[in-house]
Amino acid sequence: MSDTATVENATPKVEAKLIPIYIMGKMYEVPETLTIMKAMEYAGYKYVRGAGCRGGVCGACATVYRKPGDYHIRVGLACQTVVEPDMYLTQIPFYPANRAKYDWEQIKGECEEVYEAYPELFRCLACNACTKVCPMEIPVMDYVSAIKRGDIEKANELSFDCIQCGLCSTRCMAEMAQYHIAQMVRRIHGRFHTPQSKHCEEQVAAIKDGYYDDALAELKALGTMDPTTYEETPGIKKLIELYQAREGEPHTAEEFWTPESDYALLKSNGK
Amino acid sequence: MKLGYYPGCTLKTKAINLEVSAVKSLEALGVEVEELERWNCCGAVYSLADDDLVHLLAPVRDLIRAKDQGLDKVMTLCSMCYNTIARANLLMRKDEEKRDAINNFLEEETDYFGEVDVVHYLQFVRDDIGWDKVAAAVKNPLKDLKVGPYYGCTLTKPGEIKIDDSIEPVSFKNLIEAIGAEYVAYPDAETCCGSYQIIGNPEAALKTTATIVESAEKRGADALILSCPLCEYNIGRRQADVRGLREGLEPLPVFYFTQLLAIALGLDIDTLHLDRNMPEAQKLLEDKGILATA
Amino acid sequence: MLVTERTIDREFVERMLEVSGQPFKQCMQCGTCSVVCPMQESTQLTPRQVMHHLQWGQKEALMNTNTPWICASCHTCEVRCPRGIDVPKLMEALRLQILRENKNFVEPFQIDKEQLKEAPQLAFVSSFRKHTS
Ligand code: SF4
Ligand code: SF4
Ligand code: SF4
Ligand code: SF4
Ligand code: FES
Numbered sequence: 001m002s003d004t005a006t007v008e009n010a011t012p013k014v015e016a017k018l019i020p021i022y023i024m025g026k027m028y029e030v031p032e033t034l035t036i037m038k039a040m041e042y043a044g045y046k047y048v049r050g051a052g053c054r055g056g057v058c059g060a061c062a063t064v065y066r067k068p069g070d071y072h073i074r075v076g077l078a079c080q081t082v083v084e085p086d087m088y089l090t091q092i093p094f095y096p097a098n099r100a101k102y103d104w105e106q107i108k109g110e111c112e113e114v115y116e117a118y119p120e121l122f123r124c125l126a127c128n129a130c131t132k133v134c135p136m137e138i139p140v141m142d143y144v145s146a147i148k149r150g151d152i153e154k155a156n157e158l159s160f161d162c163i164q165c166g167l168c169s170t171r172c173m174a175e176m177a178q179y180h181i182a183q184m185v186r187r188i189h190g191r192f193h194t195p196q197s198k199h200c201e202e203q204v205a206a207i208k209d210g211y212y213d214d215a216l217a218e219l220k221a222l223g224t225m226d227p228t229t230y231e232e233t234p235g236i237k238k239l240i241e242l243y244q245a246r247e248g249e250p251h252t253a254e255e256f257w258t259p260e261s262d263y264a265l266l267k268s269n270g271k
Numbered sequence: 272m273k274l275g276y277y278p279g280c281t282l283k284t285k286a287i288n289l290e291v292s293a294v295k296s297l298e299a300l301g302v303e304v305e306e307l308e309r310w311n312c313c314g315a316v317y318s319l320a321d322d323d324l325v326h327l328l329a330p331v332r333d334l335i336r337a338k339d340q341g342l343d344k345v346m347t348l349c350s351m352c353y354n355t356i357a358r359a360n361l362l363m364r365k366d367e368e369k370r371d372a373i374n375n376f377l378e379e380e381t382d383y384f385g386e387v388d389v390v391h392y393l394q395f396v397r398d399d400i401g402w403d404k405v406a407a408a409v410k411n412p413l414k415d416l417k418v419g420p421y422y423g424c425t426l427t428k429p430g431e432i433k434i435d436d437s438i439e440p441v442s443f444k445n446l447i448e449a450i451g452a453e454y455v456a457y458p459d460a461e462t463c464c465g466s467y468q469i470i471g472n473p474e475a476a477l478k479t480t481a482t483i484v485e486s487a488e489k490r491g492a493d494a495l496i497l498s499c500p501l502c503e504y505n506i507g508r509r510q511a512d513v514r515g516l517r518e519g520l521e522p523l524p525v526f527y528f529t530q531l532l533a534i535a536l537g538l539d540i541d542t543l544h545l546d547r548n549m550p551e552a553q554k555l556l557e558d559k560g561i562l563a564t565a
Numbered sequence: 566m567l568v569t570e571r572t573i574d575r576e577f578v579e580r581m582l583e584v585s586g587q588p589f590k591q592c593m594q595c596g597t598c599s600v601v602c603p604m605q606e607s608t609q610l611t612p613r614q615v616m617h618h619l620q621w622g623q624k625e626a627l628m629n630t631n632t633p634w635i636c637a638s639c640h641t642c643e644v645r646c647p648r649g650i651d652v653p654k655l656m657e658a659l660r661l662q663i664l665r666e667n668k669n670f671v672e673p674f675q676i677d678k679e680q681l682k683e684a685p686q687l688a689f690v691s692s693f694r695k696h697t698s
Binding site: 112115116119120122123148149150 | 673674
């Protein structure tokens with residue numbers, strides 16, 4: 001998505017009332033119907049970082065704001081939160097956070113391994129600042145507490161909607177990065193504490209057996225973009241065509257949807 | 272009566288041998304516990320600074336959870352949890368200014384004024400059940416087992432929350448006698464095990480631990496009982512290191528008092544989770560023929 | 566201990582009184598606390614000496630002794646002090662004087678991996694509360 005295109009998209013078709021908002025301390029008049037992200041673009045900001053999915057799932061656009069006469073810190077995702085009059089805001093696209101290195105192959109799925117990677121989690125004071133600042137309304141303090149007591153199941157469940165925006169860690173008195181810790185816990189949960197899915201295992205086995213090798217070679221043979229001009233070569237044009245024509249789950253699909261095409265479908269009884 | 276139960280951060284994993292043996296023993300004595308549905312780690316140590324409120328938030332939050340759940344009494348098993356939560360409770364009862372400050376800060380929670388009572392398991396068994404009843408419920412008296420009590424610090428000190436005398440406590444003696452074991456007195460039953468210094472100054476902690484082990488062995492104890500997972504770690508699971516520090520120490524098995532209680536009450540051996548104790552613990556029970564009859 | 570007008574830090578004395586809430590000026594130097602202290606083998610100043618240094622505002626000596634860092638907050642001294650002084654509260658005040666400058670005594674990520682696996686959760690919780698800023 002190019003920047004100019006979004007600015008055009010941002011312009012509302014119907015005349016909306018203009019309201020004042022303060023972006024990093026500077027006042028702008030923006031249409032009241034816009035999200036913070038669109039309002040920032042309307043005001044002339046260009047997103048290089050701090051935006052991703054624009055759909056409320058990637059966590060790139062965490063935003064903090066306050067309203068006059070109110071001490072509360074308020075938060076939202078810039079792509080989801082509609083502007084309010086007189087809000088003063090800033091986005092926090094990135095916040096330094098400790099992310100432990102661990103060798104996934106060595107992990108056995110015990111809570112002690114999380115303690116080894118992130119001993120600082122024991123510094124939690126139960127101040128609850130993290131929960132208050134989470135735009136996904138996740139009980140962050142509670143999942144930290146669950147991890148402390150070794151309840152991987154519960155921590156997984158409580159932190160499941162986390163989009164890794166990092167706001168919780170900006171407020172932590174114990175200076176930990178809750179979301180990285182929870183991510184490790186969810187990985188452990190996924191690998192060691194949930195039943196393996198059969199069809200996934202079959203697919204992996206098929207990949208390893210070389211079921212998709214020919215198809216992959218065919219795609220690879222289409223080449224790359226022109227390395228100097230970045231122009232689309234005929235091969236790449238073909239690739240785009242194939243991509244657009246690929247079979248995907250339709251929006252209107254029933255609960256149990258099965259692909260038709262040969263490559264997408266690996267029938268358990270078939271190859 | 273609903274007896275609330277606050278487990279604390281260690282009891283679900285590392286000290287599951289304390290939790291399961293304790294809860295099952297209470298059941299055998301006719302008391303059901305109701306675990307807090309939502310709780311956080313209490314912080315394990317009470318803040319000793321007058322100008323520090325932030326470390327009170329954790330224990331107060333747990334008290335609020337108990338209140339929200341409609342409990343008027345909450346019991347802990349870990350001595351450190353008991354100490355921390357009971358002292359925080361006392362402060363919320365007595366210090367109006369700090370109570371207001373804390374309630375104000377915890378704006379997302381119910382206001383708390385110290386409505387919930389905090390008790391320790393040992394205190395509950397003693398006061399609400401009684402040693403006579405415990406003795407009457409014993410199916411498997413632990414004859415021939417010489418047991419020394421280890422009180423540690425946090426159940427009996429400071430005086431404002433003590434469950435027993437700070438200098439000469441007797442609850443464990445009564446318990447040991449009630450379960451039919453032989454009580455062994457020794458001078459260091461209240462000597463600190465070094466507590467959290469096991470992380471920052473392990474040498475210093477292990478030295479005091481060696482004194483405890485030596486003193487109990489000299490008086491002929493076969494085993495020690497205690498109620499705190501940190502004491503258990505320092506004196507029990509770290510005992511190989513302790514013995515390395517001082518000549519002539521023999522392995523001295525360490526149990527949670529609830530484990531011996533569970534055996535005496537005739538509960539299944541699975542409730543003991545002995546794999547969490549130091550290895551010599553199970554061996555002692557086998558050698559004494561106690562596990563076979565359990 | 567060298568006591569001159571210049572070595573007495575009155576501001577420090579006030580601060581310790583405020584943070585601990587303990588009337589350490591009333592300590593009569595009986596030494597009971599030192600005798601019962603379980604950590605005495607490892608400490609540099611005994612608790613009685615700490616009281617004495619506090620009374621004389623000897624900030625530097627107190628900031629450089631290991632005693633508050635070895636104290637296990639066991640309250641053995643506190644329940645026996647004939648003057649009712651809560652000695653561990655003073656040890657905490659001394660620790661906080663340093664911890665509040667954002668200095669750690671224990672570094673969580675430097676703890677031995679084996680110990681992180683073995684020790685119970687409450688060992689870390691309590692250690693970090695007492696020994697990290
Ligand atoms: S838990 Fe933290 S990182 Fe995850 S969504 Fe909430 S604030 Fe963002
Ligand atoms: S912000 Fe940090 S210290 Fe506070 S409750 Fe959350 S994890 Fe704990
Ligand atoms: S509280 Fe500290 S100074 Fe007092 S006896 Fe215990 S370890 Fe020693
Ligand atoms: S026991 Fe009390 S009065 Fe005696 S030296 Fe120690 S602090 Fe002072
Ligand atoms: S841009 Fe992805 S969540 Fe807002």
